[in-house]
Amino acid sequence: MLAYQLRIAANSLRRTPVLSALLVAGIALGVAVATTFVTTFHVMASDPIPGKSRQLFYVQVDNWTPDRPWDRDRPEEPPDQLSWREVQNLLASDLPARQAASFKANLTVHPESREERPFRALTRVTRPDFFEMFEVPFLYGGPWDAAAEAARSPVVVLGEATNRRLFGGDDSVGRTVRIEDRPFTVLGVVAPWAPRPKFYDVTNGALQDPEELYVPLSLTLEMEIRSAGNTSNWKPWDGEFADFLESESVWLQMWVELPTAQARQEYEDFLAAYVHEQQQVGRLTRPVNNRLRDVREWMTVSEVVPPEAKTMLIIGLLFLLVCSINLIGILLGKFLGRAPEVGVRRALGASRGSVFAQHLVECEVVALLGGAVGLALSTVTLRVLNRLFTEGAERELFTLDLTMLGAGVALALAAGIVAGAYPAWRICRVAPATYLKQQ
């Protein structure tokens, strides 16, 4: 039955090529625009680390002043980062399967050759668990181990681009890089890795570039590494860098890996007990206000998806709606123009339902053709968007993956129904007798 309907649909389309082209173009345009913005939203809102997003938790402790909340607009929220003291205390716990505190900094790299000037590289100062927790892929070598972290070894993991710049892309494990004029040994090179959104550090916006160097967190004090992200405090501090580390300034992100619900509960209890203990000592003065949020929760709370992405999603879908409605008129004309033919079919015994179904199939054939063209068009529009929003990025931000292809097809089919339902209904209600009488 379907094959028969498809044949009739194809014939009908061939008989009115211009009209059919117009219909296909209309759907293609609508699908292209809608798919483009569904994709941009999807890229920003999707799970960046499926499979682990429920096991990685962002830790927040409220070390703010009792006089006012950290965020006036959301007074129940604790600060979005932790202080150095908090991090040192919390890292002592062995409850999490893995844990990593980190921050980003700008460190100076001194290339070997005298001709090249020193340059600043974005660095993630972190603990070795970071790499396994976030499934960072390696080209060569691997991260440093816990012993190296404890020993404050001058070791570094390079990003692929920096490895290319300094060593021509070769296996540079074991070689030396001068960072801040100290010799660092390369332990590994990371394959191109740019999770979008950059969920492990959302403090300056979620579409930030990934880091090019990774060094141990334990080097922070002796090298006096300052954060290049946000630093907030409620009490001005003065003195040396060591005093800064003792202050209540927050500038670190901390993630823990808790594979089971029980592990999560244990860690939450540990956090509560820890805060209570700090309150006894007089250091923390606000009521207990801890947070342990998994990746998705943290992304939602930090509003990683820019509101403009939501706006464009709504507008994109409405655009498709307008395109579909536009086609209703054309389809009406086309179908009603064939009323005599339909009248004959009805007279020969076709039911209203089968006439309706057949015309709907015709609409969906047009819709699928339009959808295919629209999806092809959307690859072009997405490329334009990539160029507009992420200049010089290593990897394309907006791409059509399988899910989005499926979404495009679904949107096309939906558009077909919106455009075709009313005309198909009108034509199936045609009284055969009227048209049989006319010549």
Next chain:
Amino acid sequence: MELGPIFRAVMHQKGRFWLVALEVAITLAIVVNCVNLALDLRGKYDRPTGLAEEELITVQVEPYTEELADEDYRDVVRERDLEALRALPGVEAATAISAIPLSGGGSATGRRARGTEDEPSTTPYFVVSSGAVETLGVELVAGRDFTAAELAMRTEDFEGETTPAVVSRAYAEKVFGRPDPIGMVMESSEADSSEYVVGVVDRMPNSWPDYEEAAELSVLMSGRPGDHRRAYYMVRAEPGALDAVFPMLDEAVLGVEPRRIVEVRTLLDQKRETFAANLALVKILSAIIALLVFVTGLGVVGLTSFSVTQRRRQIGTRRALGATQGAILRYFLVENWLVIGLGLALGVGLTYGLNYALAEAAAAPKLGWELLAGGAVVLWAAGLAAALWPALRAARVAPVVATRTV
């Protein structure tokens, strides 16, 4: 004008005309909201900052020698840098500053007027050395710039003292409730830091031009900006001399102390980068608006054409009975006018509805009625233009059509 018959004809063919009306309504809603959004985004970029944007160049210096960790040496280098920059031909003024306005990076604290119990206001601030007001190009409307004595004070001398500040007028109104709070003091909520106002400038931006709540709130504090990791200078070129001055700046600074990484950019480039995403979005919205009007225009042409074809016999009959071509043309134009008007009336509610939904879901700006009215007028004209071709076709139907049966 036969409005009665036209209206009845529209009601008779409800389906088709309601389609046009619906299309026009949704198009109005989308177009007006997109224009609203685009104007808001563009407005933030075009808003006058009070700075001499066309003449300002930023110099970012990042030392890689430990020697600059010594504060005294830093002071010497800073003075020498400024001397070298100011000595260049074509340079009108230069200053050292703690961060670059409009760049997205900077510092802010909280201050309220002394003696009040208000919520501390967000206070974006820049620590500046001599020549700041002249370099930035901001206009002093009350009080004065920092004196040489104030600028010469060392950080230790400031300990616990109230230090001088130059504030923007918007900030003065917000914190002190008046545009000229010269001599008045602002302090942190714990009263451990405070500044007294020595001058007020007409307009001054902070580092975050996109952050609407702190728009135009900005404070200059005198001091010794820059630390051993990074320092900034702003250089103002004489009118027209920007391109000549630009390439000389990094050499001038490296001549003083070569063990530094220097990056020179114009303030306008910096501003464009900060607004890049916004400006890109404006382009996208414009494209969508154009496409939408085009598509809806085509739809109106299509439906009106179809309607004409359906009524050929009726038109022929009218012509046979004596109607002129002009009368037929007018008839169809008025009919189209009526239907589009209906659609626009429907669209008003939809537009506000969409605006509300976007404001809730995506923090979109609220809509003003002037924009809606303007949009309606434009779409009405566009719809009329779209109907012109089918209406002309209708007018050319020959009276003899009425006598044929086919």
